Amino acid sequence: MSSQDIPEENLPSAQDHAHGSVALADTDNPFADPGLPPHEHRVQDIDERAAKRSERTVALMFTLSMLGTIGFIVAYVAIPVDKSIFVWPIGHTNALNFTLGLTLGVSLFLIGAGAVHWARTLMSDVEVVDERHPIAATPEVKAKVMADFRLGAQESALGRRKLIRNTMFGALALFPLSGVVLLGGLGPAPGTKLRHTLWSKGKLLVNMNTNEPLRPEDVTVGSLTFVKPEGLEEHDHEFLTEIAKAAVMIIRLQPGDIKDKQELAWSHDGIVAYSKVCTHVGCPISLYEQQTHHALCPCHQSTFDLADGARVIFGPAGHALPQLRIGVNSEGYLEALSDFDEPVGPSFWERG
Structure with a gap:
């Protein structure tokens, strides 16, 4: 069937071509845009108790991250440089290096895991379709971006869920101390x-x-x-x-x-x-x-x-x-x- 056989109202418009998508009115068209599937709510969206459990889980990860950083600092100060321990399946290894690597890795991992769990269970997961726009944003687009940002900040519940916010800030503030402590590994000042x-x-x-x-x-x-x-x-x-x-x-x-x-x-x-x-x-x-x-x-x-x-x-x-x-x-x-x-x-x- 040629384009002359299709009713005029079903022909793709110039606007459709500009957006890079062509959807014919024919419901039998296998290439029609299926659209987004219906949104499925998470259990945290409908059950505040589940949301609280997720909040406590995220806070626990951030708290354990802080403990990992403290453990890193304690290990650096307390464990002798030449002490050796047996770790299966590695065998004998330097106790200080092993402990520093373990505590630093756990601390960093828990910050990331906490952030991921927070995003997957408590932040908004509603799919949003936004049409492409020119690189030079119009005032309307800029206003929309700011509105979306404020909406995202609101939906993240950062202000409302203070337990997550405070423990996250604590973990992020404490973690850089590991790098500061590592400066001591450069050795003592040479003096004279x-x-x-x-x-x-x-x-x-x-x-x-x-x-x-x-x-x-x-x-x-x-x-x-x-x-x-x-x-x-x-x-x-x-x-x-x-x-x-x-x-x-x-x-x-x-x-x-x-x-x-x-x-x-x-x-x-x-x-x-x-x-x-x-x-x-x-x-x-x-x-x-x-x-x-x-x-x-x-x-x-x-x-x-x-x-x-x-x-x-x-x-x-x-x-x-x-x-x-x-x-x-x-x-x-x-x-x-x-x-x-x-x-x-x-x-x-x-x-x-």
Whole structure:
């Protein structure tokens, strides 16, 4: 059947086309818009006792969320970092990490579950059809949006159901405290630890390879040797922390090749000692060019002139390598005469 055979009143209008839907008057048309099914009321809509039960359930979830957050904070403070527990089927695991993850997950889950249960059982579930409209809203549409918002706020019963409102606000207000407490995981403030190392007056320079103290005659001209302070052993609990600051390289130059007066004064018979920690991002310097007296950091190619105060001659490093003042003790061993006079490693904002 062609469109000429359809009565004019049953033909789709231009307005129908504009709305993207065409519904013919023919009731036998299988493509006709069926419309919305009849609304089915929930038990909470017709039974206030059921609504009260849902309200108490939502409030319970929000309250348990608050308890979960409090449990997170208590666990963070009370459980030792190195404590281990057995959890089936995981096996042995860190008690602190497991408890923090469990309490934080439960707290966040209950906030979401409470909000979902609230929406499904107490907020309005009446289906509303709204026609498409231009992006630029008219004053009438804006007024309708505000009216719908006010209606939604009213139907949410946020003002009337104070138990839900107060417990929800409590859960949402308390939950961020978990993040605040986690800031403590960054560790204690460094204090003056960045400004001092294990080096001090009288500490012998110990060869990192042989673990023996060094004499001047053990260091040949042009050689590079890595040393550590006397008393620092690899099996020490704080070895990695301390060697990261106290690692030193010693190089023997001809005294006439040393350009910097302080470097010459702080050396012994051409033997100079500098921090091994690059002043860019803290990589260990390990490459030395004998002919030019240049030390190279392998990470980002910062280059230091060890014959001229270890100043930076290339690369992103921000300042020269700190020099360790050395001498020889009464037994003929190389020793430190003090700690570094400036912090080793990369710059930091409090550095003077």
